[in-house]
Amino acid sequence: MSDDVAPKNPEQSMEEVSTELNGKKLLKRYDSLDIESSTVPGHHGHGSKAVGLSVILHLAFQSIGIVYGDIGTSPLYVYASTFTNGIKHNDDILGVLSLIFYTLTLIPLVKYVFIVLRANDNGEGGTFALYSLICRYAKIGLIPNQQAEDQEVSNFKLELAGSRQRLATKVKSKLENSQFAKFFLLFATMLGTAMVIGDGVLTPCISVLSAVGGIRGATSAMTEDMIVWISVAILIFLFMVQRLGTDKVGYSFAPIICIWFALIGGIGLYNFIKFDPSVIKAINPSYIVQYFQRNGKEAWVSLGGIVLAITGTEALFADVGHFTVRSIQISMCSVTYPALILAYTGQAAFLRKHNDLVSDTFFKSIPDPLYWPMFVVAILASVVASQAMISGTFSIVQQSLSLGCFPRVKIVHTSAKYEGQVYIPEVNYLLMLACVGVTLGFRSTAKIGHAYERKIYSYSFSPPGIAVVFVMALTSAFLVLIMIMIWKSHILLIVSYVLVIGTVELLYLSSVLYKFDQGGYLPLAFAAVLMAIMYIWNDVHRRKYFYELDHKVAPEKLKEIAADAKFCRLPGLALFYSELVQGIPPIFKHYVVNVPALHSVLVFVTIKSLPIGKVPAEERFLFRRVKPKDQNVFRCVVRYGYTDTRYEPEPFEKMLVEKLKEFVIDDIWFSQSKVINSTVEAHNGHDEFDAGLVNEDTDVNHADEGKLQEEVEREVEALDEAWRNGVVHLIGENEVVAGKGAGIGKRLLINYGYNFLKRNLRQTENVFDIPHKRMLKVGMTYEL
Structure with a gap:
């Protein structure tokens, strides 16, 4: 669309103007709406939030209820899931306790709290945050919609190390020049997302069912079926209240989890002192070696139960956007980590004297006076653990949607105070059906009358470990790339991280994959379905973009259309929506052929997601004028981050018009500044007499x-x-079909897979709540 001819070297030829004209400051400007721009020279660090100590402590308290619900309820089932065949040697308890201690120390504490949290994207965390950091440093995006102006957004800058290392440059070059690497990184990001959502399906099942199952320890009148149906009722209630919003539902979560941690920590300390204080020697890792020597393959298989001690660890990073790095570090180090260590240590001390109660370790180790209060708190804590994963799933789907990796769904913003709190009805009900189905399905396959009822619950649901470890390993892989390319860490630190953390995670991954046929297929099955949906949508999304890029309306054709006498100008403002960033979409030509009329002001609006968490409202709109100038035709790119809300406090069209006015005013003064600059340059190098001509x-x-x-x-x-x-x-409504001569795979992908998803999901106008009375859809068929 751009009026100017695209420069051969955009980096050197982009025009920058920053001057004062009659007291009016003109901003820098880059004309690149018609070209794929390269990097704007210069990097500026993004400042961290200046947060006071009282605010950090307040956020640390809130984070206890949101972040640690899942990992905090793991003591309900870890020992029962580890010793599925009973305890064969008393020192095996020390070996497992030692494994739990070092796993909790290495993964949640060292890896996530002190390393991974540093890789936040301007305060945002999760798989998409890591991917966005890599995308900003290396051009690995699969859709060529990068613009120089994007890198002027204040949150876009990266704080890079001053020294350039050969390894970083080499890795960056390999990624940018390898189409396979670009596809693989996107695929890995989608896989990690699908795995986390799969974990969000299984976590509510195991948490609620494990907590409710504790009632059998107090009354024999409670049958297995009653436990299952009570769990189903709690799950349905949990999903039904999601519409109220995270703010209302989760306001009381922090006190509940604080009470939970206080109780499990206190009971653990009591059991440690009462039964066997000598379990403290499990801090010696030699007990791990002895455990593997005694049990061999069974010890390796039991790692699938031990890994459940760190379920929910990814929430440390994924939820950092709701809090701060320091607040999560404080809450983890001062509350969560000590309470969990005391809980597992106390249970180990109890088991040293009661080997036969391993299938119901948690509830059997509770002192009698505290049994019922602990049972009630356990139920509440299990619901909190489920809530954390459900809220995380909503956020993940929102991020996937913004990057074109998920079909359109309705996103409801439940809080005017907190932007990140969203509710997605379709996803909520699908999760509910999946959770209820898994709970009923797994329980129906259990052997009724089995001697260890708790073992059935715990072992049957141990497969969440597959999703947990998969996502952790993926995070480590992305983190290594960031350490090499962006942080430019010393090679010894990178190698040490891979050898220590990477080896531990791969060992756990090999163990949980061994249980694939015992239920481990469940998270992978959920992930496979989600991956199929995400791949189909993203693949056709990219095909559509390239089709529009190849068939866009040339600037000369647009001038011809605007100058055509047979076109009448209608009073009013027309907003023409499309996904194309560079140029006028081909559907516009289709429109003017059938409707020979243009509104007095025409704006081509493109909705674009940037690889950053948030775009400041004042930097959201990017305008350019389409020549000829007197036709009042403009282009507008509306930029959002992957966690930005599409809900605006003011009507979208009103904001757009106000920003368009500002652009028109700046554009006129900008044109005048070019005249002044050219005048000064024309006299550059002249003597003092000629300088007088400049003043004249x-x-x-x-x-x-x-x-x-x-x-x-x-x-x-x-x-x-x-x-x-x-x-x-x-609104441009594009019907897509496979082109003539397309193979059967392509026809299935486009004609059936994509179109099925499109027919059954939200339409474009729902993105900005466009009023139907003032909406006109323009249809066109794309043969891809």
Whole structure:
């Protein structure tokens, strides 16, 4: 669309103007809406939030309820899931306790709290945050919609190390030049997302069912079926209240989890002192070696139960955007980690004296006076653990949607105070059905009358470990890339991380994969279905973009259309939506062929997601004028981050018009500044006498200020008049079909897979709540 000819070297030829004209400051400007821009030179660090100590402590308290619900309820089932065949040697308890201690220390504490949290993306965490950091440093995006202006967004900058290392440059070059690497990174990001959602299906099942199962320890009248149906009722209730919003539902979570941690820590300390204080020697890792020597393959298989001690660890990183790095570090180090260590240590001390009670370790180790209070708190804590994963799933789907990796679904913003709190009805009900189905399905396959009822619950549901370890390993892989390319860490630190953390995670991954046929297929099955949906949608999304890029309307054709006498100009403002960033979409040509009329002001609007968490509202709109100037045709790119809400406090069209006015005013003064600059350059190098001519020319330009002001008023009045005459929203609805001669795979992908998803999901107008009375859909078929 751009009026200017695209420069051969955008880096060197982009025009920058930052000057003062008659007291009016002009901003820097890059004209690159028609080209794929390269990096703008210079990097500026993003500052961290200046948060006071009292605010950090307040956030640390809140994070206890949101972040640690899953990992905090793991003591309900870890020992029962580890010793599925009973305890064969008393020192095996020490070996397992030692494994739990070092696993909790290495993965949640060292890896996530002190290393991974540093890789946050301007305060945002999760798989998409890591992917976005890599995308900003290396051009690995599969859709060529990068613009130089994007890198002027304040949150876009990276704080890079000063020294350039050969390894970082080499790795970056390999990624940018390898199409396979680009596809693989996107695939890995989608896989990690699908795995986390799969974990979000299984975590509520295991947490609620394990907690409710504790009632059998107090009364024999409670049958297995009653336990299952009570669990199902709790799960349904949990999902039904999601519509109220995370703020209301989760407000009381922090006190509940604080009570939970206080109780499990206190009971653990009591059991440690009462039964066997000598379990403290499990801090010696030699007991791990002895455990493997005695049990061999069974010890390796039991790692699938031990890994459940760190379920929910990914929430440390994924939820950092709701809090701060320091607040999560404080809550983990001062509350969560000590309470969990005391809980597992106390249970180990209890088991040293009661080997036969391993199938119901948690509830059997509770002192009698605290049994019922602990049971009630366990139920509440299990619901909290489920809530954390459900809320995380909503956020993940929102991020996937913004990057074109998930079909359109309805996103409800449940809080005007907290932007990140969202509710997705379709996803909520699908999760509910999946959780209820898994709970009923797994229980129905259990052997009724089995001697160890708790073993059935715990062991049957141990497969969440597959999703947990998969995501952890993926996070480590992304982190290594960041350490090499962005942090430029010393090679010894990188190797040490891979050898220590990587080896531990791969060992656990090999163990949980061994249980694939015992239920381990469940998270992978959920992930496979989600991956299929995400792949189909993303693949066709990219095909559509390239089709529009190849068939976009040339600037000359647009000028021809605008100058055609047979086209009448209708009063009003027309917003024409498309996904194409560079150029005018081909559907516009289809529109003018059938409707030979243009509105007095026409704006081509493109919705674009940037690889950053949030885009400041003042930097959201990017405008350019389409020549000829008197036709009042503009292009607008509306930029959002992957965690930005699409809900605006003001109507979208009103914000757009206000920003368009600002652009028109700046554009007129910008044009005048070019005249002044060219005048100065024309006299550059002349003597003092010629310098007087410059001043004379400048005086002439000052004399034209009145004309410029008139032009500004005339342009703004034209926009106001178009606004008063009404706004029409033109939506491009593209029907896509496989092109002639396409193979059967491509036809299945496009004609059946993609179109099935599109027919059964939300439409474009729901993104900005466009009023149907002022909406016009323009249809066109793309043969991909």
